[in-house]
Amino acid sequence: MAENTGRRPRGPMGRGAMGAGEKAKDFKGTMKKLFVYLAEYKIQIFFVVLFAIGGTIFSIVGPKILGKATTEIFNGLVNKVSGGSGMDFEKIGRILAWTLGLYLVSALFSFIQGYIMTGVSQRLTYRLRKELSAKINRMPMNYFDTKTHGEVLSRFTNDIDTLSQSLNQSATQLITSVTTIIGVLVMMLSISPLMTVVALLILPISLGLISGIMKKSQKYFRGQQEYLGNVNGQVEEVYGGHNIVKVFNKEHDVKEEFDRTNAKLYESAWKSQFLSGMMMPIMQFVGNLGYVGVAILGGYLAIRKTIEVGDIQSFIQYVRSFTQPIQQVAQVANMLQSTAAASERVFEFLGEEEEDQTVADPVSVEGLEGNVEFKDVHFGYNEDRIIINDFSAKVSEGQKIAIVGPTGAGKTTMIKLLMRFYDVNSGAILIDGHDVRDFNRSELRQMFGMVLQDTWLFHGSIKDNIRYGKLDATDEEVIEAAKAAHVHRFVKTLPNGYDMELNEEASNVSQGQKQLLTIARAILADPKILILDEATSSVDTRTEERIQKAMDNLMRGRTSFVIAHRLSTIRDADLILVMNNGDIVEQGNHEELLAAGGFYADLYNSQFESAIA
Structure with a gap:
């Protein structure tokens, strides 16, 4: 029942999220792992x-058959002018019916392959999310101490989404694009090799222009992504601390900083979008030049009866x-880089030491x-x-042990070692003689x-949040635990009582009330060893007294470790361990330590000196 805290990642994707144009460090190795999945x-x-492939082939054959219908119409008009029988509408109808059938089959095949590929990509991402979720529970605490929350969360959200979307799009697009290029080239050669050569001459021009624009715009796209993250990060930061901004009258400064960042975003976004928008008109212009060349050459060849009008x-x-x-192939190449980068980050997390x-x-x-x-x-x-240097202490069953000392003395570290969030470098921690x-x-x-001290409640009812300490607890047990933690009275005054839903941040109850709920959760769990780390720091003095009485009842018969800065709350402890710089410098009960006039006495008296001052 350890309380966990977490901060939201800065910006929409967090520090660890993928940016535009990010590439995998080991493309081949990552894609090999992905293919294994x-x-x-x-x-x-x-x-x-x-x-x-089938859908693409059917769509490629369509234009050639449709061209035969055009030829029949042209020949019919020529025959009509020459006094002949005119157009063969029955034959034209059969050709059009065949063409329609081909396009319908092509559309059906495309629908089926899209349906299957969507299922594959979603099942793959479902499996990866499941593995990530299981993995995170097996990770050592030191991993999370060295990584930001945003960096971890981005593996579950942005990277998995990028992998799903790019895999779904790039796989089928690559197949259809390559098939289309080969198929169309074959069909063009079957009509006229000379016209095919003329048509292919426009490709180097198009590719040269596109390459130049992409190189020019790439730096602006990177800048756009960077400044977008800065803008979003600033908005989130200011929004989260809006009260502080108002209190210190920093609205003007915040607005000026936002305007500067927003101006940089505007400049890079404008340039990147403008250059990107130029690609299509240039491609259309070059393509139209190609059409003109094909039309002139085609007309010449048709006059010479080398090819038909259709x-x-x-x-x-x-x-x-x-x-x-x-x-599309160029886009797929970029998309595969994103797929590899996202996959690499996911596999990197899955490969971390457990x-x-x-x-x-x-x-x-x-x-x-x-x-x-x-x-x-x-x-x-x-x-x-x-x-922590040469720490030794013995705690008997049912004792209340207080651990005190200045910030950084090692108090919370000892609790982490006790629960095996970390393992000791040397020595041992024994429970009933067992390491x-x-x-x-x-x-x-x-x-x-x-x-x-830092509470953690999830989005759900108050009843469910208390029941988190014992999932099979009855409603009566939940209420009894709430009463023991002096939380029952205020819950009954809330709308819907125990069924009231806490919002995502649990901000619809006060900090002190949140603390009471987490204490009720611990009471319901009925543990053998209880750990309280500044558990009453967020409540008022009167509530603290009530909680202290509830805690006394809860701790009776249980081994209890209490970490406290307010030394007045632990005067009745059976044993007080005084820590400084990772060592126990003194131990004993309250009266003994005060009488000794040592480090504890100085800490205890300094509270009253600061209050008087």
Whole structure:
């Protein structure tokens, strides 16, 4: 029941989110891993390829058959002028029916392959999200100490979404584009090799212009993405601290800073969008030049009876169809880079070192009483920087142990070691004579109930938030726990009482009320060992007294560790451990430590000195 806290990532994607144009460090290796995952769906992918190629071929054959209808109409008009029988409408109708049938089959095939590929991409991302969710529960705490929340969250949101979208689009688009290029080229050559050469001459011109524009616009797109993140980050930051901005009259300064950032975003966005918007008109202009050349040459060849009139119409359609897939292939190449970058970040997370969840012959937690011993404990978050030095203490079952000391003394670190969020560098922590490393982590943590200064409540009813401490608890047990934590009275005054929904930030109850709810949750869990880390720091003095009485009842018969800065709250502790710079410098009860006139006495008296001052 450890309380967790979290900050939202700065900006819409967080620091770890992917930016525009980000590339994978190991493209080949990442794509190989991705193909291993995709191999599970090889049958579906086979049918995707089959239907994609089939649908493309049917759509490619269509213009040539349609050209025969044009030829029949032209020949019919010529015959009519010459006094002949005119147009054969029955034959034209059959040609059009065939063309319509081909396009309908092509559309059906495209629908089927799109349906199958969407299913594949969604099942793949579902599997990856599931693996990420399971992985995050097996990760050691030091991973989260070295990564921002946004960096972790972006793997679940932006990277998975990018992978899903790009995989769904790029896979089928690559197949259809390559098939279209090959198929259209074959059909163009079958009509007229000479006209095909003329049509292909426009490609180097188009590619040269596109390449020049892309190089020019790329830096502006990167700038746009960067400044967009800055603008969003600033908006989120100011919105979250709006009261502080108002209190310090910083509205003008905030507006000026936003205007500067927004102006940079405007400049880079305008240039990038303008250059990007130029690509289509330039392509159309070059394409139109190609159509003019094809039309002139086609007319000349038709006059010489080398090709038919309908072939000119078919060829122009093929020219139009030829340039589009080339652009799509270029887009797919960029999309595959995004796919690889997103996949790499996901696989990187899945490949992170995990903490050992189980041991070969674990000690059972059944029947344990709660005796705790710290035996020559040494620990540092970095091995070359030890912060806990030779920590030793014995705690008997049912004792109330207070841990006090200045900020950074190592109080909370000792609790993290006790719950095996971290393992000691040397020494041992024993529970009823058993090293905590001999327990399965999940079973070990079942023995503990923890209430922190920073509360954590989720979006849901008050009843569900309390029941989080014991998921199978009855409504009566929930209410009893609430009464013990002195939370029942204020809950009954709320709309819908225990069924009132807390919003996403739980901001529709006060900070003190949130603290009471987390204490009720710990009471419901009924743990053998209780940990209170500044648990009453967010409540008023009167409420603190009531909670203290509830805590006394809760702690009776249980081993309890209380971390407190307000030393007046732990005067009745059975044992007070006074820490400084990672060491226990004094230990004893309140009266003994005051009488000794040492470090504890100085800490205790300094509270009253600061109050008087």
